[in-house]
Amino acid sequence: MRIHHILLTTILSLFLASCASTGTPTAPPADAATTIDSYQIGVDDIVQVSVWRNPELGITVPVRPDGKITVPLVGDVDAGGRAPAEVAADIQARLAAYVRDPQVAVILTDLRSHEYLSRIRVTGAVKQPVSIPYRQGMTVLDAVLAAGGVTEFAAADRTDLYRRNDNGTTQQYPVRLDRILGNGDLTTNFPVAPGDVITVPERIL
Known part of the structure; x- marks a missing residue:
């Protein structure tokens, strides 16, 4: 019985080692794929602002030298030095005075500053x-x-x-x-x- 147990243990160890060597390569960590979400927008970066169900409020513009972009209804918004999610939240809060339950997305389409x-x-x-x-x-x-x-x-x-x-x-x-x-x-x-x-x-x- 003891020899049988040792033999099974050895076979199992070899099987696991084989699986490890032929398995799927390690993927980059999940947060690495979203690095852009924490990227700080800079001057000359091109940003796209989209407002769900309100396409007329959407824009695609470069960030001005003063670090701002101009958004319909809202006016000037600070974008330089902020993450896209921060800018989206700012625009969304200010649009609430004009649009019911606005859903805003800010996407970087061209990273020119870096x-x-x-x-x-x-x-x-x-x-x-x-x-x-x-x-x-x-x-x-x-x-x-x-x-x-x-x-x-x-x-x-x-x-x-x-x-x-x-x-x-x-x-x-x-x-x-x-x-x-x-x-x-x-x-x-x-x-x-x-x-x-x-x-x-x-x-x-």
Whole structure:
């Protein structure tokens, strides 16, 4: 019985180790995908203000040098140095005097004030290595397609996404780009965050 128990324990351990080695790569933390929500708006950033069921109140404008934007009915609103959610809450509170139960969304469509800090870079075995502006909702696949896709020499299964953490360290996240492009498996088609670097290595011949 004891030998039988040891044998079962050994088999189970080997099985678990095998699962761990072939499992899905670790995804970036959930809050990393929403980095943009805490981004502080700067001068020249382009913001889109949308008011649910009131499209005539929506605008897409750059933030002026004084850090303000002008919103219909509300007038000037401070945007510079504030997160999009803060600006949306401010506009929503002030619109309540004119619109019943307003629902406001503020979206950054172009991060110009921190252009280089917010860019996404794709390097390695892609047809055209690029440095592109971050766009809300952008994923790994969007960035790779902007680089023209991978070359015939790419080792797409060894693609990595690199992200700088708040403490200054860089975290590496494996991306199964071969499965994304070949099988439509979007498990590792992670949302990107401002400053991310995606590297596609070449195959070892």
